[in-house]
Amino acid sequence: GNSVTQMEGPVTLSEEAFLTINCTYTATGYPSLFWYVQYPGEGLQLLLKATKADDKGSNKGFEATYRKETTSFHLEKGSVQVSDSAVYFCALSDNVGNEKLTFGTGTRLTIIP
């Protein structure tokens, strides 16, 4: 079956530091890949996505590249801000029509001023 493995948290960084949150996946076929973000006390928001190999998703300074050869979709940001503090979830959809998502366990990110 499908699975998503992401970097264990929590992660604490200083403001303006470089961020990487690792995500690898196992899936049959050609899944779509997603990063969702959950700010404190809120639901999940789509951050970015990529639907095929070598696609790069980007939003709000975050980027992730769909790497089929390494089955990875690592999240990166060059300079984090305090407002980026949240829980980040990597997820995949296996594109068989019902768009069910398989999530990783989430990585809590805290940015300190």
Add this chain to the structure above:
Amino acid sequence: SQTIHQWPATLVQPVGSPLSLECTVEGTSNPNLYWYRQAAGRGLQLLFYSVGIGQISSEVPQNLSASRPQDRQFILSSKKLLLSDSGFYLCAWSVVSSGNTIYFGEGSWLTVV
């Protein structure tokens, strides 16, 4: 534009009491609808999904049930809550035109005491 609402936002219920969480989607037709649960310190687990009125698929056996009485309404229920039902419940939707992207509601915090 499409919006999704779920309520109540927070709920404290005694063990053995019933549960009803409601979710409605506006601005779209024939959406796929989902209920996810996020238990404390854990990732997101798909509980139910629905591709149409009266069509419910259960992903995890449990004492919860779901119903879809109208095209854009999805209800999560239980006849008798357990302590282990505590968590953050998220309703979500997708349509073909959203390109495999699932959009989430604000979430409902359930504490069973």
